[in-house]
Amino acid sequence: MDTPALEALDIHKSFLGHEVLRGVSVRARDGEVIAILGSSGSGKSTFLRCVNFLEVPESGTVRVGGEEVRVRRKRNGYAFDQKQINRLRARVGFVFQSFNLWPHRSVLDNIVEAPVHVRRIPRPEAVARAESLLEKVGMADRRDLYPNQLSGGQQQRAAIARALAMDPDVILFDEPTSALDPELVGEVLGVIRRLAEEGRTMLIVTHEMGFAREVSDRTVFLHQGRVEEEGESSEVFAGPASDRMRRFLSGHLT
Amino acid sequence: MDLRLMVDSLPQLLLGMLATLELVALSGALGVVLAVPVALARVSPRAWVRAAPLGYIFFLRGTPLLVQIFLVYYGLGQFETVRESVLWPVLREAYWCAIIAFTLNTSAYTAEILRGAIQAVPPGEVEAARALGMSHALTLRRVVLPRAVRMALPAYGNEVILMVKGSALASTITLLDLTGMARTIIAKTYKPLEIFLAAGLLYLLITLVITRLIRRAETHLSTTANPRPKGRP
Numbered sequence: 444m445d446t447p448a449l450e451a452l453d454i455h456k457s458f459l460g461h462e463v464l465r466g467v468s469v470r471a472r473d474g475e476v477i478a479i480l481g482s483s484g485s486g487k488s489t490f491l492r493c494v495n496f497l498e499v500p501e502s503g504t505v506r507v508g509g510e511e512v513r514v515r516r517k518r519n520g521y522a523f524d525q526k527q528i529n530r531l532r533a534r535v536g537f538v539f540q541s542f543n544l545w546p547h548r549s550v551l552d553n554i555v556e557a558p559v560h561v562r563r564i565p566r567p568e569a570v571a572r573a574e575s576l577l578e579k580v581g582m583a584d585r586r587d588l589y590p591n592q593l594s595g596g597q598q599q600r601a602a603i604a605r606a607l608a609m610d611p612d613v614i615l616f617d618e619p620t621s622a623l624d625p626e627l628v629g630e631v632l633g634v635i636r637r638l639a640e641e642g643r644t645m646l647i648v649t650h651e652m653g654f655a656r657e658v659s660d661r662t663v664f665l666h667q668g669r670v671e672e673e674g675e676s677s678e679v680f681a682g683p684a685s686d687r688m689r690r691f692l693s694g695h696l697t
Numbered sequence: 698m699d700l701r702l703m704v705d706s707l708p709q710l711l712l713g714m715l716a717t718l719e720l721v722a723l724s725g726a727l728g729v730v731l732a733v734p735v736a737l738a739r740v741s742p743r744a745w746v747r748a749a750p751l752g753y754i755f756f757l758r759g760t761p762l763l764v765q766i767f768l769v770y771y772g773l774g775q776f777e778t779v780r781e782s783v784l785w786p787v788l789r790e791a792y793w794c795a796i797i798a799f800t801l802n803t804s805a806y807t808a809e810i811l812r813g814a815i816q817a818v819p820p821g822e823v824e825a826a827r828a829l830g831m832s833h834a835l836t837l838r839r840v841v842l843p844r845a846v847r848m849a850l851p852a853y854g855n856e857v858i859l860m861v862k863g864s865a866l867a868s869t870i871t872l873l874d875l876t877g878m879a880r881t882i883i884a885k886t887y888k889p890l891e892i893f894l895a896a897g898l899l900y901l902l903i904t905l906v907i908t909r910l911i912r913r914a915e916t917h918l919s920t921t922a923n924p925r926p927k928g929r930p
Contacts, residue, residue, distance in 0.1 A: 447746055495828055497824055498830060500797075522893075525832070525833070526832075529830045530830065530832075531831030532827065532828055532829065532830040533829065535828075536828075537825075537828035537829075539824070539828075541921060543819075543821035543822050543824060543825035544825070545822055545825070545844070546822075546844075546920040547827075547838055547843050547844055547847060547918075547920050556829075556839065557829035557830065557831060560831065560835055560839060561829060561830045561835070589920055590920075591920055602825075605829070606829075607715055607823075609830070611731065629902055642812070657767075660808065695867060
């Protein structure tokens, strides 16, 4: 049996006493695309952020390529190995809803930054790779522009290239099109679709139901911090087993 | 108005201006170096590290610069250990006392300016760095500080101008900066109007140049390339 690319098991998280995640588990095999759905407040973004420790889960296990991240609870916080978490993050790409490009660096420098300073790849090599990534996301002619000079869709495509530049094993997308004008959504979804076709392992939190249905292998539906339904996307979308999922889908697909 | 005297004393006043510029440049540079760790301590997640620079900043911003200069220049010499230390040849020089007082003073203000700017860096940009596996120190060096410096620049320009004017207090401990030089000339000529007017104009000139330099640095470091095409207002 091969090790899953990513496992996040029994993740618990609460904010100020409010339980946002009550034991969510997701396993992604190599090359699998998983759509994470749920209404707002269901905990899907928090779950994604717990996977690479932008939020520290209260309990649970995260394994990337078989390497387990250990977090212990202390009296006034958590004990964890920051180096290990940094290493994990370098292998797990994250694409934010609000892009979060660094405005003081050009598009190219945004992409080259982590490969050069975290992976210590020689700059010329990193630049060559960045250029091919920009080609791939259709931004080759924008390499020397600054984020402020780009549209939202272009910024998000640059942010995807920035995540890809680390050659991650898994990419997490946190509502990648929610901050975009409707006419710019398509170009970003197109890029993600191509990544899926390449066989990238991805977890995608999204409100684009048509896209989720078409691109994902499996779907996880969260409700109030728990996995309400999970299964092959083709089956889940065709005939959801739970009432909540059915209502959610009918609300979104019309 | 004795215009002739103003022109004749110009070479001496220019010498004084040079001394003023040197004082400001040296203590300004040292002040920035000192301000960075103080500002970083102020935004530390640990409460006791945050508290450490509070007294430093409180004292240096809460007391007059003149008092601080006197404390260093007259005060330190009262301690026998200071007089006998290897640092005494430095500490008895008025010049170095002024540098020390100015450096400490400006470092407190600069640290507060920088702290505000660091806190204004959008958290998402920091998260993006962390999500790529950048360590805390690397994020600070490559994202937080470069962003903060850009945001701090306008306020820091203000601080530099205040420093130029504050440096006139160096004349109270015998230094021949622009003000000190002016007072020396007046002691010989009894023409305060002309000489102080000339000195004031030279201060204006310094401020004007600094304002320009800061604005140019802002444009240069702007987060959009070439926000203003050349030759347009």
